[in-house]
Amino acid sequence: MAERIGMCIHSTLYGWANFNQPDAFDGEVESVAEALESTGNLGATAMLLAPCRIGGMAMPEPWEFDIEFDELIIAGQ
Numbered sequence: 001m002a003e004r005i006g007m008c009i010h011s012t013l014y015g016w017a018n019f020n021q022p023d024a025f026d027g028e029v030e031s032v033a034e035a036l037e038s039t040g041n042l043g044a045t046a047m048l049l050a051p052c053r054i055g056g057m058a059m060p061e062p063w064e065f066d067i068e069f070d071e072l073i074i075a076g077q
Helices: 022-041
Strands: 011-017 046-051
Touching: 011 022, 022 046
Parallel strands: 011 046
Antiparallel strands: none
16 A cells, blocks of 8 residues: 555554563564564564563653654755
8 A cells, every 4th residue: 555655664663562571572572573574564674663661651642742843854954
């Protein structure tokens, strides 16, 4: 689908692998391997792996980020 609309997927994200739980470790390694395969199937050359979510830490909502759009950066100036 990405190719049909002219979009290039450069990278993917696999978040919160549960490597800090011994009983889940082997399953997580398998999941990461599958995610790497999917990344390649999408034509991406990189995957960001965010391991071991910190317990009790709330995930910020998208509207909580204060990001300014700078047209000069986008234009390459």
